[in-house]
Amino acid sequence: MTRHDLHCHSNVSDGTLTPAALVARAAERGTTMLALTDHDDTSGLAEARAAAAGHGLTLVDGVEISVTWRGYSLHVVGLDIEPGNAVLQEGLHMTREGRVERARKIALALDGLGYAGSFDGALQFAANPAMIGRAHFARFLVRGGMVRNAQSAFKRLLGAGAAAYVPHVWAQLDAAVGWIRASGGLAVLAHPGRYPLDDATMRELLSEFRELGGAAIEIVADSHRPQLYRKFCQHAQFYGFAASTGSDFHSPGESYFDLGAAPPLPSGCVPVWERFKRAG
Secondary structure, rough: OOOEOOOEEEOOOOOOOOOOOHHHHHOOOHHHOOEOEEEEOOHHHHHHHHHHHHHOEEEEEEEEEEEEEEOEEEEEEEOOOOOOOOHHHHHHHHHHHHHHHHHHHHHHHHHHOOOOOOHHHOOOOOHHHHHOHHHHHHHHHHHOOOOOHHHHHHHHHHHOOOOOOOOOEEEEEHHHHHHHHHHHOOEEEEEEEHHHHHHHHHHHHHHHHHOOOOOOEEOOOOOOOOHHHHHHHHHHHOOOOEEOOOEEEOOOOOOOOOOOOOOOOOOOOEEHHHOOOOOO
């Protein structure tokens, strides 16, 4: 198993562990390089870095930015960023501003479906209220016995097209890539196999991402199965992308991969960490 995990979340966004606890769990599981990539927020990186020093683990400064592209919701991970960069922080601030508004709309929809008190209930699971999101609503629903698990909450209520799904226009792809590059980081298209794109549209996305300065795509991801590893490795080779890997870990028992448990990259891929300037 690879010991590089370049996509995970703390309770600064929608994970359940503090940054320090997340690093400790990763180290216990043998991870040697970890990127904390909270959604639209970098405020957990200082704590994670201090913890990593105590565990002998290389901490990669990262972030995951919510993006809207042709009406589709995508995620772009920034790796090896400079967290204090003013351009990046201004962009992240603008992106975060829409989260609470969306959460209130989700709560209205859930309340209308009979799931009363959903906003306050979700807030109980959000250590950072400014980052309240669907995962917090899912935990509220699970804790209240209203759904069996988080996956069921998304399928029945919170996922795209479900009864309480609220679409939102996030950052544009060119803006998100630009913020990451302004901070000296590498822009990585997260879990591309998750998006409901046909082959032609996927090629258009990858081509545009490359033209904008995208550096890598996730090959091994929680929502990819082995047949997709090879497919996206081939895409990476064709478009000149490096390959990234990550568990997309959020919480024990919620994530398909635990920290550091993702399988190795396929042969022929160029690991993205070979292009890091500040980490490694």
